[in-house]
Amino acid sequence: MDVYGLIGKSLSHSRSPEYFNKRFKDKGIDAEYRLFEIDTIDEFEGIIQDTPNLKGLNVTIPYKRSFGHMIDELSSEVRKTGALNTIKLIHDSGKIITKAYNTDIRGFETSIKPIIDHNTGIKALILGSGGAAHTASYVFRRLGVFYYFISRKPAKVVHMGYNWITKDLVEEYRLIVNCTPIGMYPNVDDAPKIPYEYINGKNICFDCIYNPEDTLFLKRAKLNGATVISGKQMFDVQANRAWEIWME
Numbered sequence: 001m002d003v004y005g006l007i008g009k010s011l012s013h014s015r016s017p018e019y020f021n022k023r024f025k026d027k028g029i030d031a032e033y034r035l036f037e038i039d040t041i042d043e044f045e046g047i048i049q050d051t052p053n054l055k056g057l058n059v060t061i062p063y064k065r066s067f068g069h070m071i072d073e074l075s076s077e078v079r080k081t082g083a084l085n086t087i088k089l090i091h092d093s094g095k096i097i098t099k100a101y102n103t104d105i106r107g108f109e110t111s112i113k114p115i116i117d118h119n120t121g122i123k124a125l126i127l128g129s130g131g132a133a134h135t136a137s138y139v140f141r142r143l144g145v146f147y148y149f150i151s152r153k154p155a156k157v158v159h160m161g162y163n164w165i166t167k168d169l170v171e172e173y174r175l176i177v178n179c180t181p182i183g184m185y186p187n188v189d190d191a192p193k194i195p196y197e198y199i200n201g202k203n204i205c206f207d208c209i210y211n212p213e214d215t216l217f218l219k220r221a222k223l224n225g226a227t228v229i230s231g232k233q234m235f236d237v238q239a240n241r242a243w244e245i246w247m248e
Contacts, residue, residue, distance in 0.1 A: 002031040003053045004246065007044070008060035011035045013185040013211045016058060019239055031055075041066045048089070048096060056246040057087040058239075061181050064131025071100040078102050081138045083131035086242045101245055104135045107238030108208070109142070111229065115175065115204055116143050122204075123172060125150050127192050128179035129159065132208050136177050148173065150194070162193055170198040176221070178207045183215040191216035201225035210235040 006016045020033035036047050041063060048054060059067060064083045068074060071087065078084045084100040116122060124140055124147040126133050133149060140147045154161045170176075176199075182190050199205070205221035210231035218228040 001053060002029075002055045003034060003051050004031060004056040004058075005034040005036050005054070006058045006060060007036040007038060007047065007063065009037065009039065009062055011037050011060070014060070015211055015235075016239065020243070023243065038063075041070070044070060048098075055089055055091075056242070057089070058242055059085045059087065061132075062130065065134070067100065071098045073097070073099040075099070075101045077105050077138070081105070081131075081134045083134045085131070085238065086245055088245055101242075102135060103238040103241035103245070104132060104234070105139060106241050107234035107236075108132075108136055109139045110237045111231075111234045112136075112139065112177075112206060113143065115206075115229070116145060119174070119204070122175050123147065124175040124177060125160075125165070125169070125173045126177050126179055127194070130179065133179035136179055136208075145175075165194055165198070167195075167198040170195070170203065174203050176203060176205045178205070178209065178215070178217050181209070183207070183212075183217050184209045185211045188212055189216060191220060196220045196224060199224040199226050203227070204229070207231050208234060 004020060006014055017033045017035060024031045044067060064085055067084060078100050081102055084102050086101040086103045088099045090097040124145050126136050126147055127150045129149050129151040137147060149159045150162055151159045178192055180192055182192050199221050203226040205218060205226045206229045207215050207218050208231045209215050213230040213232050218230060222228045
């Protein structure tokens with residue numbers, strides 16, 4: 001039986017096993033999708049060695065920007081974003097070759113492009129500075145969207161602190177994208193600490209989180225009249241792209 005899985009630090013939120021195991025069953029493929037929780041990236045090699053039939057992995061928080069130096073081949077999009085979320089393992093004459101991809105790019109772009117197309121000149125605030133945030137910034141550059149990162153520890157030119165968010169900033173940067181894990185199951189009562197009172201009907205709030213679909217971030221934004229979009233479509237699209245890569 002071939003093995004696929006998700007690697008990350010805390011995986012109770014993940015619906016990937018349900019998604020992929022159902023697909024394996026429906027397609028009549030002798031494979032299983034597992035969860036691999038690790039505390040440090042040093043455990044990555046052990047998982048590969050201890051799982052001889054491992055053929056593919058999804059990568060989630062907080063390791064999307066951690067495994068690059070441990071992978072044999074990086075796709076151009078991984079090199080450009082510095083983030084990966086899908087690994088394909090090729091077994092060849094006793095050797096294992098690892099290839100890394102970023103399927104979040106397709107997922108995010110598919111979800112956000114209709115918004116950009118209907119809001120010419122819109123600017124964005126990206127909450128967070130990890131792998132998902134760098135994926136979002138890459139897509140925004142491709143689509144010609146000006147953006148700033150909102151970070152707890154602003155240290156770069158394109159980074160602002162959360163306490164820098166003013167009413168004028170929210171009015172100018174109408175698209176707000178949550179790329180942090182804040183509000184993800186099981187911590188559903190959490191939300192990014194932004195001034196929601198400044199959000200109004202002209203704002204569009206997108207959450208990369210898909211579990212729950214209706215996060216507290218989106219609920220608060222919606223109460224103030226904003227258009228809200230969950231990460232469900234992004235998850236579905238990126239998962240389908242990972243499937244395509246593994247089955248090629």
